[in-house]
Amino acid sequence: xxxxxxxxxxxxxxxxxxxxxxxxxxxxxxxxxxxxxxxxxxxxxxxxxxxxxxxxxxxxxxxxxxxxxxxxxxxxxxxxxxxxxxxxxxxxxxxxxxxxxxxxxxxxxxxxxxxxxxxxxxxxxxxxxxxxxxxxxxxxxxxxxxxxxxxxxxxxxxxxxxxxxxxxxxxxxxxxxxxxxxxxxxxxxxxxxxxxxxxxxxxxxxxxxxxxxxxxxxxxxx
Amino acid sequence: xxxxxxxxxxxxxxxxxxxxxxxxxxxxxxxxxxxxxxxxxxxxxxxxxxxxxxxxxxxxxxxxxxxxxxxxxxxxxxxxxxxxxxxxxxxxxxxxxxxxxxxxxxxxxxxxxxxxxxxxxxxxxxxxxxxxxxxxxxxxxxxxxxxxxxxxxxxxxxxxxxxxxxxxxxxxxxxxxxxxxxxxxxxxxxxxxxxxxxxxxxxxxxxxxxxxxxxxxxxxxxxxxxxxxxxxxxxxxxxxxxxxxxxxxxxxxxxxxxxxxxxxxxxxxxxxxxxxxxxxxxxxxxxxxxxxxxxxxxxxxxxxxxxxxxxxxxxxxxxxxxxxxxxxxxxxxxxxxxxxxxxxxxxxxxxxxxxxxxxxxxxxxxxxxxxx
Numbered sequence: 245x246x247x248x249x250x251x252x253x254x255x256x257x258x259x260x261x262x263x264x265x266x267x268x269x270x271x272x273x274x275x276x277x278x279x280x281x282x283x284x285x286x287x288x289x290x291x292x293x294x295x296x297x298x299x300x301x302x303x304x305x306x307x308x309x310x311x312x313x314x315x316x317x318x319x320x321x322x323x324x325x326x327x328x329x330x331x332x333x334x335x336x337x338x339x340x341x342x343x344x345x346x347x348x349x350x351x352x353x354x355x356x357x358x359x360x361x362x363x364x365x366x367x368x369x370x371x372x373x374x375x376x377x378x379x380x381x382x383x384x385x386x387x388x389x390x391x392x393x394x395x396x397x398x399x400x401x402x403x404x405x406x407x408x409x410x411x412x413x414x415x416x417x418x419x420x421x422x423x424x425x426x427x428x429x430x431x432x433x434x435x436x437x438x439x440x441x442x443x444x445x446x447x448x449x450x451x452x453x454x455x456x457x458x459x460x461x462x463x464x465x466x
Numbered sequence: 467x468x469x470x471x472x473x474x475x476x477x478x479x480x481x482x483x484x485x486x487x488x489x490x491x492x493x494x495x496x497x498x499x500x501x502x503x504x505x506x507x508x509x510x511x512x513x514x515x516x517x518x519x520x521x522x523x524x525x526x527x528x529x530x531x532x533x534x535x536x537x538x539x540x541x542x543x544x545x546x547x548x549x550x551x552x553x554x555x556x557x558x559x560x561x562x563x564x565x566x567x568x569x570x571x572x573x574x575x576x577x578x579x580x581x582x583x584x585x586x587x588x589x590x591x592x593x594x595x596x597x598x599x600x601x602x603x604x605x606x607x608x609x610x611x612x613x614x615x616x617x618x619x620x621x622x623x624x625x626x627x628x629x630x631x632x633x634x635x636x637x638x639x640x641x642x643x644x645x646x647x648x649x650x651x652x653x654x655x656x657x658x659x660x661x662x663x664x665x666x667x668x669x670x671x672x673x674x675x676x677x678x679x680x681x682x683x684x685x686x687x688x689x690x691x692x693x694x695x696x697x698x699x700x701x702x703x704x705x706x707x708x709x710x711x712x713x714x715x716x717x718x719x720x721x722x723x724x725x726x727x728x729x730x731x732x733x734x735x736x737x738x739x740x741x742x743x744x745x746x747x748x749x750x751x752x753x754x755x756x757x758x759x760x761x762x763x764x765x766x767x768x769x770x771x772x773x774x775x776x777x778x779x780x781x782x783x784x785x786x787x788x789x790x791x792x793x794x795x796x797x798x799x800x801x802x803x804x805x806x807x808x809x810x811x812x813x814x815x816x817x818x819x820x821x822x823x824x825x826x827x828x829x830x831x832x833x834x835x836x837x838x
Binding site: 371 | 553554559569570571581629630
């Protein structure tokens with residue numbers, strides 16, 4: 245049971261981290277470098293899962309993506325497939341909850357890159373796309389990496405929203421935090437302890453890495 | 467032949483900036499100017515706040531004018547009437563920033579290579595070496611910007627800008643953060659680079675020595691308007707109108723010939739249109755052409771000839787004109803050459819100065835500095 249939960253967790257965290265990184269970078273660039281109406285509103289909406297009770301986030305995900313949800317109903321009518329109680333649902337829950345951390349760290353990191361470097365790149369004939377990859381991202385990389393580590397750790401620890409939309413199906417949607425919950429409820433203290441220690445270790449490592457990445461301000465040596 | 471750059475733009479400042487510059491309130495435009503560049507190095511000269519940097523940014527596309535047209539030869543870069551506004555990338559205009567803006571995560575060589583357009587690896591490598599050599603910074607190829615001196619950073623920035631093969635190169639006070647000896651050498655290198663590359667340069671400065679040393683053509687700005695154009699020395703020595711007088715600043719510039727070197731006394735004698743000036747010693751062979759400068763506020767005015775004085779130059783002349791500007795009063799004194807002298811309004815009364823009055827100008831040798 246430990247092993248199956250570990251397998252589910254690793255899969256969910258891996259996919260959620262890839263999604264969080266891609267979405268987070270694109271949105272962070274948009275929020276940091278583009279001036280548009282509703283920019284701060286968009287930031288607020290995306291940041292909400294950070295402060296909402298995870299069960300509320302989970303509830304909104306059901307309303308949005310459940311079989312009778314706003315997006316879920318047409319999806320079910322079209323494909324006959326529904327997200328709820330699948331491992332993909334656990335990925336969605338983990339991504340939505342982890343995204344704010346990635347977004348906050350990356351937006352701050354991108355905003356701290358002086359625009360003159362981007363302008364210099366444009367005057368050298370480089371497109372905005374090329375400039376982002378070759379100038380902005382390398383200069384923001386510490387903050388972005390910190391965001392990735394933090395959001396991966398958050399995705400690993402995700403419980404409430406996952407339970408709401410993905411359920412607690414061993415071997416399918418039961419991640420490590422859910423397995424701990426079940427172990428405690430069923431009185432299996434040894435297993436709860438082992439799992440708790442494992443997750444603690446991962447979290448401490450993540451926070452340590454994040455601090456290291458954000459402390460040294462800028463060491464650009466190769 | 468190189469095509470000229472034609473600039474005719476109007477640009478409003480943001481409301482909060484405009485409040486600080488109440489002078490612009492009458493037209494509502496912070497910039498309202500038109501000029502054309504010539505081949506070679508063009509100088510955009512003016513006191514700080516005259517709109518030099520904003521003009522450069524508008525040409526490069528880093529700022530958008532409210533109205534006007536910018537064209538390079540037949541290529542239109544911006545035209546508000548025709549709704550043309552080329553992207554920064556499409557303008558092919560190089561820009562050397564005041565503080566170099568080298569990419570901190572790339573080495574000097576990587577910075578230069580960043581701008582290159584040729585794809586072939588060998589050719590790229592070769593071109594980077596050539597450009598670093600052109601500015602004498604081959605030794606710094608593998609170093610990061612923070613490991614370079616201010617002068618080296620600007621040399622790499624110049625090499626990087628030329629690597630992208632721009633049609634025009636804009637330079638925004640590139641030597642403002644560079645120490646004096648390095649400045650002299652960099653001026654030579656910029657001049658050489660322009661001759662080697664052949665594209666026109668548009669160089670922003672408020673330094674007379676840089677303008678005279680580099681410029682073939684000078685555009686004088688004052689509060690966002692072009693007030694005079696011409697050869698740098700001509701503009702500096704005969705500014706037309708009060709605005710131009712204010713914009714050129716307080717420097718007297720003279721071109722003359724070294725006629726004698728007195729190394730033991732530490733002086734160089736320069737003859738300017740029949741007038742001999744003692745300048746602080748400068749190692750130049752007798753007979754060479756030289757430009758020297760004297761700041762108008764470094765000159766003392768006396769009504770009688772003083773003899774026991776440390777001022778090595780005592781020139782007799784008469785007041786040709788008195789110009790009262792809000793912030794200073796300037797005398798124009800003819801001593802065989804015309805010399806601007808900056809005095810306070812009180813001095814005019816105390817010495818009973820008026821047009822035609824005979825005066826003696828006292829100038830320390832050290833105040834006569836060599837410009838180029």
